[in-house]
Amino acid sequence: MTTAPVQKSSYDRYPTVPLPAGESVITGAAAWHRVRDLAYERAEDRPPLIVVDTYPGVDLPELTRQLAEAWPTAVIIDVEQEAAKPIEEIDARIADNLTDDRVFGVMSHLRLNAFYDQERLAALAERLADRTAATVLIGWGAALTATRPDALVLVDLARWEIQQRQRAGAPNWRSANGAEDNLRKYKRGFFVEWRVADRHKRDLFAKIDFLLDGNAIGHSSGVVRGPGMITGDAFRGALAAAVNAPLRVVPFFDPGVWGGHWMQDKLGLDTETPNYAWCFDCVPEENSLLLSDGDHAVEIPALDLVLTQPRGLLGAKTYARFGAEFPIRFDFLDTVGGGNLSLQVHPLTDYITDTFGMHYTQDESYYLLDADEDAVVYLGLKSGIDPDAMIADLRAAQQADHPFDTEKYVNAFPARKHDHFSIPAGTVHCSGANSMVLEISATPFIFTFKLWDWGRVGLDGVPRPVHVDHGAANIQWDRDTEWVTEHLLQGPEELSRDGDVIEERTGLHELEFIEVRRHWFENHADHDTDGTVNVLNLVEGDEVEVISPTGAFAPLRIHYAETFIIPAAVGPYRIRRTENSQSTRFATVKAYVRGTTRTDQEGPALAAGNKGVRS
Incomplete structure (x- = not known):
């Protein structure tokens, strides 16, 4: 299928986070061969057991097909078929969370074992203990049965990709609701499935030997690549390093009944799409991260960074x-x-x-x-x-x-x-x-x-x-x-003026917990996270870069309208024009949580100063 040409734009739709030095993305059958080799090495003189735990929404039949093709002698067992409770029983358990409303439910605090028959899990564990051939246990919850496998693989999936699949007719986990209203499918994910799944995978992060990109199995979310796998050490190392440098998540764009055309014109989006209403440019619960070795990338939920490196x-x-x-x-x-x-x-x-x-x-x-x-x-x-x-x-x-x-x-x-x-x-x-x-x-x-x-x-x-x-x-x-x-409509409050740098407080209202500062500058402006995460957007000017005054991280180039995150661990940073910048003046808006920095005490008291702004 051909698509309409897009306008030229510097806006980067696919920013990446580097993998640790020496780590690379493993693609194709070689990925499963790498898992197999590790499992045989650890198993020594007994048939190996491999656990492939998945996020709900992963295309399990296609994953199983690819695994069987790469490793035809392995016995593959679907834990969901073997031990999951009947969907009617699960539906009854979560009915109060889903409510009758089309959109809103109640947050679930369940854990994944609530969806499984414990006796059947125990019986499956006994079968696995008596295995006579290399065995792969696959599915959401596979790790519930095999707590000490010879190799553990997590197949992760971003929420935005799940939504795309559901719009195309995919059901919720083990449900026959493919034709159901998409809002109700989303509700089941948001209030129940994703809450349970995030608790489950958070328990696995420190243990996994490999992470496989589930976004590229059966359906692509837009990044041109095949399914890729990285080691657990590469996954953990990339995220540990990511909180010591500025980064961007992968934005996604969506049409809507009220949508417009500014983003098509300014950000270089497909002009054949009727409109674009939303762009989630920094919503880690929905966005992705691309972990790259320079040639290939794996896509993971940006939420994984929050769950593994919160401090x-x-x-x-x-x-x-x-x-x-x-x-x-x-x-x-x-x-x-x-x-x-x-x-x-x-x-x-x-x-x-x-x-x-x-x-x-x-x-x-x-x-x-x-x-x-x-x-x-x-x-x-x-x-x-x-x-x-x-x-x-x-x-x-x-x-x-x-x-x-x-x-x-x-x-x-x-x-x-x-x-x-x-x-x-x-x-x-x-x-x-x-x-x-x-x-x-x-x-x-x-x-x-x-x-x-x-x-x-x-x-x-x-x-x-x-x-x-x-x-x-x-x-x-x-x-x-x-x-x-x-x-809510009072003017910006100037806090400081130092040469060509002007810092203003633009809000928010004192009832809100987010503080927003705007910085105007011609050459550079210095910042410090002061121990809390900063989220910024370049709202004026064509191009800047974020650098470390001490060389602690590699520069990150930022273009007009791009949102970027400065993790709390970064500390001091400078935003400066690049050698390619054509603009004469720049501005960023910066948001952070009030009451977490010493700068909250600067300027007039919140009750007098934190009002909305009209420029």
């Missing part, structure tokens, strides 16, 4: 506060030539914890990378409105002949390039058409209560879900025109 990545204070979760999210919302986002509100912390089992909420902000002259941001309620009348009109709007009069109830503020709108949870909001938003927010992105969706249906032709009841329980009715103007 070095996040910093001691941020890790103590959030655990092994990456709390800051950068993504793009493109409505240039598109439509308004849904009118929405995010849950308060008490509500999200009590209702969904999530321990922090989606406070957020809109930073305008670009905007047309007619761009607006809907933010807060108009003063003097009747809450009961608004809720009644929102309910009536669910009928096609009763559109909601947004302008009657919600403020619409002009939006200009480099404006920054703070949106604490409980504030009604949405980005209007003809805006290019860099969304800087807390990570739990699924918890959006749509109030009004402008009468649209999704790309699948099904009406998009609206949650007026959830929304009504969280709307903060005192956030009216005066409150928003006073608390």
Whole structure:
């Protein structure tokens, strides 16, 4: 199939993280031969046992076929077929987590052994102990039975790839729901399967002998390569080194009913796609990392870095506060030539914890990378409105002949390039058409209560879900025109000026835990992680590089609109123009968790200074 030519762009869609020196990606049958050789070496005079544990969503039939082709004399046993509980029993166990809602469930705290029959696992273990030939135990949960194999392989898979497969008709784990609504399939993954799977693989990370790229087995997520394997030492070594240098995750782009065309034009995306609505440019729970030897790469979930190196990545204070979760999210919302986002509100912390089992909420902000002259941001309620009348009109709007009069109830503020709108949870909001938003927010992105969706249906032709009841329980009715103007629309606060470097505080609101600083410079600006993770985006200028003042890491080149992560362990770093830069002025926005650095004490108190910004 041919695709339309794309615009030239410096934006790097496939950034890589280097493997340790001397390590390489093993491809094709040679990968399984390497596993076989290690297993025979360890087994000595008995038939070897190899465990291949997989993430749910891995194409198990294709994986089995490739393994059998590379090692035809091995006995391959599917642990899922042998010992998993009937899906009806699993469904009953997780029914309360899934709820009847199309989108929202409750976070599961189960472990994988809850999905397996313990007697059948024990019987399988006895069979394995009496094996008379080289045996491979394969499937999600294989390591539950064989706790001391001669070789242990983990086949990992990124969540975004799972979503692509589900949209193409793939079911959830062991479910016959391939034709089910994609939102319900995603819900089952988000609230149950991925939670269980991440706990399980986290127990395996220190033990695995090899990691196999499950993204390239049966379906490719866009990177041109064959299935690759690396050693467990290469996997652990790459991630240990990654927290001592700046890095980028692999972004992904997705169309939507309100999507626009700015990213197609500026970032060089396929122009035949009708639009692009989202880009997740730094959401490690969804994004990938490409571990590369220079010629080949394996794709792993970026979450693996969070799970294996939380202290070095996040910093001691941020890790103590959030655990092994990456709390800051950068993504793009493109409505240039598109439509308004849904009118929405995010849950308060008490509500999200009590209702969904999530321990922090989606406070957020809109930073305008670009905007047309007619761009607006809907933010807060108009003063003097009747809450009961608004809720009644929102309910009536669910009928096609009763559109909601947004302008009657919600403020619409002009939006200009480099404006920054703070949106604490409980504030009604949405980005209007003809805006290019860099969304800087807390990570739990699924918890959006749509109030009004402008009468649209999704790309699948099904009406998009609206949650007026959830929304009504969280709307903060005192956030009216005066409150928003006073608390969310004040100008940037200049903190320092040193030569051509200007540092500004642009937010967020004091109710939110993320601090954002903007740095303008002509040549370079110096930074320090000060013990907590920094997330940045180059919002002005064509190209810079991140360097170490002491040469502690190799320079990382950054192009316009690219998001990059500076792990807490990095410490001091400098962002400077490159020899190829054509711009005369540059700007970055930097986000970090408040209360984790000594710089939080600089400047006026938070109550006076941390307000939204209009440039």
